Amino acid sequence: MARFDKLEFNAGNRPEPEPGQSDALLRDSAYWMKKADESRRAGHYENGLKYYSRALELDRSLAAGWVGQVQMLVELQEYPEADLWGRKGLELFPNQGELLAARAQAACRMGNLKQAHALCDGSLQQPGQSAYRWLVRGEIMIAGQQEMDRYCFDKAQELDADWLVPLEAARIELYYRRPSLALGRIRRALDAAPDVHYAWYVQGICQAELGLARAARESFQHCLELCPRHADADEQLRRLQKWNWSPLKWFRRIWGR
Amino acid sequence: MECSNCQFQNMPGVQNCGRCGASLQLASLAIDVHPPRASSAAKRWRRWFPTVVYWYRIRAAAGRALPFKRWSDLAPDLPAPGLLLRTVIPGWAQRHMGRARRGRWMFWCYVAALLSGLLFAGTALGLILLGLAVSVHAASILDILAAGVVTFKRRLAYSGVALFLLVLVLYYPVSQVVGCVASPVQFNLAAPPFEAGDVVLVNPSAYRWSDPQPGDIVQYTRPEQNIPMIGVHGFYRLQGDRIDRILAQAGDSVTCVAGELRVNGEPSPWLPLNPVRLPDSLKITVPGNSYFILASADVPGVLMWRLAGIVPRRQIVGRVYWHTQPLWRFGAIR
Numbered sequence: 001m002a003r004f005d006k007l008e009f010n011a012g013n014r015p016e017p018e019p020g021q022s023d024a025l026l027r028d029s030a031y032w033m034k035k036a037d038e039s040r041r042a043g044h045y046e047n048g049l050k051y052y053s054r055a056l057e058l059d060r061s062l063a064a065g066w067v068g069q070v071q072m073l074v075e076l077q078e079y080p081e082a083d084l085w086g087r088k089g090l091e092l093f094p095n096q097g098e099l100l101a102a103r104a105q106a107a108c109r110m111g112n113l114k115q116a117h118a119l120c121d122g123s124l125q126q127p128g129q130s131a132y133r134w135l136v137r138g139e140i141m142i143a144g145q146q147e148m149d150r151y152c153f154d155k156a157q158e159l160d161a162d163w164l165v166p167l168e169a170a171r172i173e174l175y176y177r178r179p180s181l182a183l184g185r186i187r188r189a190l191d192a193a194p195d196v197h198y199a200w201y202v203q204g205i206c207q208a209e210l211g212l213a214r215a216a217r218e219s220f221q222h223c224l225e226l227c228p229r230h231a232d233a234d235e236q237l238r239r240l241q242k243w244n245w246s247p248l249k250w251f252r253r254i255w256g257r
Numbered sequence: 258m259e260c261s262n263c264q265f266q267n268m269p270g271v272q273n274c275g276r277c278g279a280s281l282q283l284a285s286l287a288i289d290v291h292p293p294r295a296s297s298a299a300k301r302w303r304r305w306f307p308t309v310v311y312w313y314r315i316r317a318a319a320g321r322a323l324p325f326k327r328w329s330d331l332a333p334d335l336p337a338p339g340l341l342l343r344t345v346i347p348g349w350a351q352r353h354m355g356r357a358r359r360g361r362w363m364f365w366c367y368v369a370a371l372l373s374g375l376l377f378a379g380t381a382l383g384l385i386l387l388g389l390a391v392s393v394h395a396a397s398i399l400d401i402l403a404a405g406v407v408t409f410k411r412r413l414a415y416s417g418v419a420l421f422l423l424v425l426v427l428y429y430p431v432s433q434v435v436g437c438v439a440s441p442v443q444f445n446l447a448a449p450p451f452e453a454g455d456v457v458l459v460n461p462s463a464y465r466w467s468d469p470q471p472g473d474i475v476q477y478t479r480p481e482q483n484i485p486m487i488g489v490h491g492f493y494r495l496q497g498d499r500i501d502r503i504l505a506q507a508g509d510s511v512t513c514v515a516g517e518l519r520v521n522g523e524p525s526p527w528l529p530l531n532p533v534r535l536p537d538s539l540k541i542t543v544p545g546n547s548y549f550i551l552a553s554a555d556v557p558g559v560l561m562w563r564l565a566g567i568v569p570r571r572q573i574v575g576r577v578y579w580h581t582q583p584l585w586r587f588g589a590i591r
Contacts (some may be wrong), residue, residue, distance in 0.1 A: 113313075
């Protein structure tokens, strides 16, 4: 009976948990960090945030968990909260490069470019290198309307060959309404990982923004083939069914960046 | 002990990393690991009115417009407006930042100091307690504004500015508003039934839209006036603020025979605060726009009340309604 499972008759003869058995003891911070990363790669940022919090509940000294939380808050467009949480993280881990970069991203999204520059400079001065710092650098360049962003994104991709890097770069480009540049980035992600449904979804968004209705439809359909229960892709497809030509959309397609 | 932030090997027993300053006891610290979240309404509001973005744009424009670059460098790194607004209530911003314990401490210290300060308002102790409440509030703001400031001089300057702005923007206007309905007055000398040190609350705006009525206890100001004394060769100098009850209004005929006060021939339902000092004989008709008040509390009863008891309407400051000090006499004045 389950109520007697936790009685310790003889610690030495305790049976080993069987593989596949869902034991709470097996769910350590590494497990939740892995789950958070999986959610993030699938574009489920709310779940990602929840899993990062669970990982931190078990181990508060996980700097990556604090960074992940701030990144998820930024992705969920809760910028003041992300800035606040970044501050708190930096109190616990002073001058942590990734946290500085995450706070810089939140500051940049809030329009505080001066602070974003300072924080990003600080993050790049910290020992070690990471793709995320350069992604944030690129974002600040876009926000400041400086034409150096693509070098930063290329540098990020050089540092980390993971497909998540071009995907996040594409999302940044999309945020600043540059769908054509985002499309170039997302294609790189799809070259590296063609079986990732979220990348197809982001590509569909870029194409829809550019007015490429047929291509967008194909991307969303491909996304639904890989993940049949993707509600957002389904909704986008339904929206595309109602698509009709308009001069404004045509103009955006011609002049959109 | 290895630092989880910079992997530096520290001596056993130390609490913070010697290289980066990170806490080495994070695992045992009671920290909230769940970040604050924006409500859906707040998100919708931000989408339509990106106030945070406007705030930083205005700040950037102001920074560019400043005549000296140095000024903008000296300005603190202000947090987002949402957090800044939360500093109105001490501890709220700390709570929002996930420092619930610190926030709770600040809030309850502030409430305790403020309430006891209000209870002792009008006394030196009350002044100290209210000052303490303002200091706690300023400290809670400084905790947010100057979190990363390590230079002592700059921290001191921020403290001064925060305190000045807090008083100017919040406490001065609030005290002016509160002072319109409750202004504490302390008695320096005993004036029966009040003792020296007693504090009463006066409502200066009680008669802004209505006239005083017989029976009201009022504070009034007498200009310098020499009143002849009965049976004594000399004058009594009546000057300054007094507190007593209105006994009759304009047009009333007041008589006092053998210690019995009559208004318009009827026994008066009201007596002065110190009825022992009623004059032996008095007959007077209250002139227009004036009131009859026997300053019985602290003025000898041998005066020519015909002169001393008539108080013009303009000299009435406000209505006295509450006795706050000493605490055992706390209550309404009737």
